Amino acid sequence: MKKLAAIMALLAAGLAGPGWTGGADTAALAKKQSSLSAEYNLAKDSKFYFVFDVLGRKLELRVRGMVLRTWPLRSMRFWGRPDFAGTVELVKKTALKAPERIVIKPGEAEEAPATAAPAPAAKPAASGTAAPPAEFDLEALELKDMPRRFELDFDNGLHVIVKAKGGAASGLGARLRDAWRWYVGMPLRNLFGREEGAGTSQLELVFDEEKDAQSIYWHFFDGIKGIVL
Amino acid sequence: MTIKRLLIVVAALAHLGFLAVLGASYFIGLKQASTWPPAGEEIAEKDVPKVERNVQQLEKRMGGLLPKGPYIVIDTAENRLFVKNGDKVLREAVVSCGSGVVLEEPGGKKRSWVFDTPRGEFAVKSKITNPYWVKPDWAFIEEGEAIPRGLEDRIEAGTLGDYALGFGQGYFIHGTLYTRLLGRNVTHGCVRVGDEDLKFVFKAVSIGSKIYIY
Secondary structure, X not given: OHHHHHHHHHHHHHXXXXXXXXXXXXXXXXXXXXXHHHHHHHHOOOOOEEEEEOOOOEEEEEEOOEEEEEEEOOEEEEEEOOOOOEEEEEXXXXXXXXXXXXXXXXXXXXXXXXXXXXXXXXXXXXXXXXXXXXXXXXXXXXXXXXXXXXXXXXXXXXXXXEEEOOOOOOXXXXXXXXXXXXXXXXXXXXXXXXXXXXXXXXXXXXXXXXXXXXXXXXXXXXXXXXXXX | OHHHHHXXXXXXXXXXXXXXXXXXXXXXXXXXXXXXXXXXXXXXXXHHHHHHHHXXXXXXXXXXXXXXXXXXXXXXXXXXXXXXXXXXXXXXXXXEOEOOOEEEOOOOOOOEEEOOOOOEEEEOOEEEEOOEEEOOHHHHHHHXXXXXXXXXXXXXXXXXXXXXXXXXXXXXXXXXXXXXXXXXOOEOOOXXXXXXXXXXXXXXXXXXXXXXXX
């Protein structure tokens, strides 16, 4: 009897949430109007902004309405309150090992900086098809130095984890930790962890290429604004 | 949420244990996710034409923000430069952008420079043929040389290639002797371009053309 009551209680808990709404066409039109209006407000300014199209499964960097860069999502998963759409601002970018700038202090450095070293000039690159970039380490902060997994916190409480396929949890321990966090920790936190009305919204975005995740880290600076569709 | 919590506690009290609580949180989580995407606000049937007009107007306004004529787009992460006109890519070039290195001046003044290519929207402010480089202080500090007093000691010819396009605050899109380093982040903030590509860029854009560096 107790078990039956408990199961009924759980079902009631699940059904207590909001349901589907009708009027799909007019709702789509209203949504288009609001997303266009939000984008126009950002595009009026000369600053870069991003558009995260959840249903279209892509993240885009834009300026003046132009798409500069598109990152298609390989997969995406989500826990928590889904009402995170709208205009957002990046407030924090966190990585386990954030890239650090190289500081050159002439007189203290053992070697001259790579930029100053006169590299032997190769054949001039043919138009539009320059030779592949030289593969050696430079004293520079490059795309390859960016983290492959990092977290973004937005002003509306949305927390986004960005990672590349297979690039995040490589060892068994890390994979288990990751699975525990996502399949046990997150659901419980979603249920118990926060105050009413300010629940967790956590998105995990997985990209095919490590370079995709790294370039997002490169291009997403603190304070960048964007729209979540 | 309070009701849900209460119901979960009821479930726990009914000796269903941890798995039941976890199951409940999954159930609620899935229920939350099922409300995605949030529905747009309802529009009354009579307001639909007005909203449609508004959408058209917004689309027109967005179109008006696009740059007129050829413009330059530079990806500092991938070290790529694109000359575009509308959506059409007229030329793609492998370039070198800023190294991100910090140079600190030793001794008394303790000045420092960050060698980043600036990001944002710019415009071509100057177009120079056969440019020469007026070496700034950091160029001497980096080499461990004394900073000269006379302007003539700062001038270096041939370093910047055949053309240079200035986009403000001393930054240029220019040529390079070090074509082997194209595709890498090695510069002090300027954008280095190979000879043939630079010639194309120089001819394609005019003073005032937009430059987007991201």
